[in-house]
Amino acid sequence: MEFVALDKLIDDLYREKNKILSKKLEQYSLGNGQFQILNEIAWNDGISQEKISEIRMINKSATAKSVKRLIDKGYIFKERDEKDKRAYCLHCTEKGKQMIPKIRDIVNARESLLSKNIDEKEIKLFKALCQKMYGNLREQLK
């Protein structure tokens, strides 16, 4: 077999996976970044913008931009945090709530597509190896 770098394999997978997502999201006029944030809010109602940046490891200004777009499109709204007056909690609007089952379908379909014809044991090992590689990278960045 020809030598293929891990690096290129990860790049290709990432790029192709996002192409499919973009295609599915076109009908809702949602970008990939906005989708990820809406997905976070769908699973964690009331989550803060800062927490989303942290979980998704996206910088704060990119998160702020996507949050603004989601508000403008009527998918979410923000509310001042009762405990920390400088922070905001994010919630889904009615329109956003109607998106939740669709989001879950998209997320599940993507997982099923990725793991198609691959047995559970291999998927488990694949995930463990991703985490190990991620750990190696984090170790270096320290």
Added chain:
Amino acid sequence: MEFVALDKLIDDLYREKNKILSKKLEQYSLGNGQFQILNEIAWNDGISQEKISEIRMINKSATAKSVKRLIDKGYIFKERDEKDKRAYCLHCTEKGKQMIPKIRDIVNARESLLSKNIDEKEIKLFKALCQKMYGNLREQLK
């Protein structure tokens, strides 16, 4: 173990991997995209811009932009293709040639870092699974 989506694992790996690369490239004032293209030319002297787009699966205008930057920085130059007068072949300049061993070091160091503490058999399986997943995605995009 908490459920972690394949999707998120791939995203995290991709993002972290690129962070490390950006850090290493700062000293050469090279962006990640430019590095990938310079790397392609380093391995395939005389390759065309179109071929690079195809291999790296980056759109043509993004490739053209990075190629222009690499020319402006004095790393590469282009030459009209003798066989196809509409196409250009890309070559490394002296400065670019001096970058080649450094590029190979960066590429090798990244591969070693990713696969640190993971045995060869697991890396082989990981690569095969990446290719299988990629195949699943491509099948869907048809």
